[in-house]
Amino acid sequence: MREGTYIKQPNRALQVYAIVFLIVLYLPVLFIPLFSFNDSIYVRFPMQGLTFHWYADLWTRDTVWAALKNSLTVGLWVSVISTCLGVVAARAITRYQMPGQNAIVTFAMLPLIVPGVIFGVALLVLVSRLGIPLSLYTVGFGHLIICLPFAIATLLPRFEGFDRSMEEASADLGENGWWTFWRVTFPMVAPGIVASLLLTFTISFDEFIMTFFLSGTDTTLPIYIWTQLRFPREFPAVLALSTIILALSFVMVFVALWIGRLGAVRDQVKATNEGA
DSSP states (O other): OOOTTOOOOOOOHHHHHHHHHHHHHHHHHHHHHTTBBBBSOOOSSSSSOBOOOOHHHHHHHHHHHHHHHHHHHHHHHHHHHHHHHHHHHHHHHHHOOOOHHHHHHHHHTTGSOOOOOHHHHHHHHHHHHHOOOSSHHHHHHHHHHHHHHHHHHHHHHHHHHHHHHHHHHHHHOOHHHHIIIIIIIIIHHHHHHHHHHHHHHHHHHHHHHHHHOOOOOSOOHHHHHHHHHTGGGGGHHHHHHHHHHHHHHHHHHHHHHHHHHHHHHHHHHHHHHHHH
């Protein structure tokens, strides 16, 4: 070994802490899929047996399909609108210097730190004063407030690492701002846009607090699950439905993070090749 070479030693205490933290955080969640296969309406050990009855029962419930349709409708619209607004906001933040820019960014990120109950009550009072009936539209508006900061936070790194000379070259060749965005900017920030779409859809699909305050007669899946918890015989079906939502949410968040990281790695490799 050459003199002066430093070998980084693993931090055992930090590794143990990370393992214990993950166990405490995720172990209770693992009981949901475990007991969703239990052949009993009671959650207890030892389990009575393994069954897929509760999953098969979900397919026969029209209320589940109606709630799923509402969640998908709200989630799709919210993800598209929040991502479009996030693209505009991220581009403006990274391209231009505006008076009070830091204050504006901080205000846009407030939903990340303000409790959802506060926003839910505030929006409920607002729509009540304005005479707006509670519906999926009010739910979507509430979800948009929550999802927009996540969209901005996901898209900001993509625009910060964007090579502006590409846009300048496009403008020199006679393209206007609109076509420059679609032919140059959009393909380069596309991984961040896809990651934002997936992440905001997942957040909207799983949101409960804001939906609880702003929903009318049309329920979403989280609200449906909450209403069924009052009936002990419905609890196994709720566990099965929660397991499906948990699995889909995990996959979508993982794919969103993977796409975002893939785009960052691609930019880093491109920058390294250009520097060489």
